[in-house]
Amino acid sequence: MSQFPDKKNAFVATPEHGCAWITGASSGIGHELALTLARSGWTVAVTARSEAALKAMETAVGEADGSSSGRIEAFPGDVSNAEAMKATASAIESKCGPIALLVANAGIYISQDGLDSSPDDWKRTFDVNLGGTVNVLLPVIASMKAKGRGQIGVVASVAGYRGLPTSPAYGATKAGLINMAESLKFDLDRAGIRIQVINPGFVDTPATKTNPFSMPYLMTPQEAATAIIKGLTDPKAFEIAFPKPFVRQLKLLRLLPYRWYFKLVAKNTGWDKKT
Secondary structure, eight states: OOOOTTTSOOOOOOGGGOEEEEESOSSHHHHHHHHHHHHTTOEEEEEOSOHHHHHHHHHHTTSSOTTOOOEEEEOOOOTTOHHHHHHHHHHHHHHHOOEEEEEEOOOOOOOOOTTSOOHHHHHHHIIIIIIHHHHHHHHHHHHHHHHTOEEEEEEOOGGGTSOOTTOHHHHHHHHHHHHHHHHHHHHHHHTTEEEEEEEEOOBOSTTGGGOSSOOTTOBOHHHHHHHHHHHHTOTTOSEEEESHHHHHHHHHHTTSOHHHHHHHHHHHHTGGGOO
16 A cells, blocks of 8 residues: 655545546535536536436536536435445446545535434434445545545534534534544555545535524635635645634634533524523
8 A cells, every 4th residue: 555654645636537526416515516626627426316406417517618628427326325325436437437536525404403303303414424424435445445546525514513503413423524534534544545524614505594593604605615626635634624714713612611612602693592
C-alpha cells in the first residue's frame, strides 16, 4: 500500500483520475454539487431514490454551457440497501470508469419532539444517515484500496457538534459521521485514500423549511456546493465546514460548560419561551 507520511495524504481527485459518485443527488446540496462538477468536466454518477429526478439531471448538464465536457449518469437506488449499493458501485465503475471521488451526501432530517417521537423516525434516520453512508463507503473503499488512491467526502453537519432542539436522531447520526470519518482517516491514509468530513450549516432545502426556529446564516444549495468544491480541492483540508462565522460560534459553544451551553442555545433558538 502507498504511504503519505509527510503530506498526510493530500490527494485531490480530478476528472483524469476517474468519475465522481454523489449520493442524495436528487435535490439540495447533492443536486447542485453534481451539476457543478459535471459542468466543470467530471463524469458524475448520481444516486437517489427518485429515478425521474436523476434522469432530469442528465439532460440539465450543458444547458447553461453547451461546451461542457462532463456528463451525469443516473444510478437510482436506496442507500439503506447494502447489497444494492454494492451492486451500484460496481455498475458505476463498469459504465463510468473508476470512482475517484465519492461524496456520501444522502441523508434525511425528521424534526422530532423528544416528548413525543416515533421509533420508526429514529430507525429511518439511523438507517439512511449512518447505515446508508456505510453501505456506500465500504465498496468504494475496497475499490480505491486496490487502486492505491481515491478521495471521499462524508457529509455530516454542524448539528453533530453538540445537541440542538428538534434533532435528537439527526444530530446523533451527524455526530457519528464526524467520529467515523475521523476514525477512518488513520487507516485510509495508509492506503492512499483521502477522507474528509463536510459540515454544512443551515442550507435552504425542503428539509430545513420544517424547522420551528430561526436559522442564522442560511445558505443556498449553490453556495453550499461552491464551499464544498473549494474544500475538496484544498489539499490541506480535512474538515470542510461553512459558513465560517457560524462554525466559529458553534465551536466556541462546544467549549462551554453544559449549564451555559443549554441556556444560550435555548435563548438563541427561542426554546426558552416554549411551554
